[in-house]
Amino acid sequence: MTDGSEKYWYNLKTGEVEKGFESPAPDRAGPFDTPEEAAKAPEVIRGRSKAWADEEAREDSWGTGSVSDDPGADQ
Template sequence: MTSGEEKYWYVFATGKVEKGFESPAVDRAGPFDTYEEAADAPRLLKERSKAWAEEEAREDGWGGSARGAGADDAGRGDADK
């Protein structure tokens, strides 16, 4: 296994790629095996975040029909009062 010091990191504060632990951990994403992967980090992170959100929504039953049913039920309850 390769140490993080030999990997590449994308630094949010500067938008640059660094090799090794130059910037504080909170400011960087990685590690990545290549400079190119690290440079592409904003796109990769956006894609992964979207995929995770969609997966969680499916697991939680947040589909359009599930939400609609809950809203309809609440509306019917108010009409009965």
């Protein structure tokens, strides 16, 4: 296993892809195996954030019947 120094990272401040530990950890997203994957980090982050928000909304509304993503919920 590598320590990440040979991986690619997305710099959250500059929007650039970096190889290895060029920037401070709070400014990096990753690691990614390729520069192309690292360049898609904002899309990945948005997708995961939406999934987490949707999951929290389902959990918060559990038992209220206000959110129905489950096709069997009306049975």
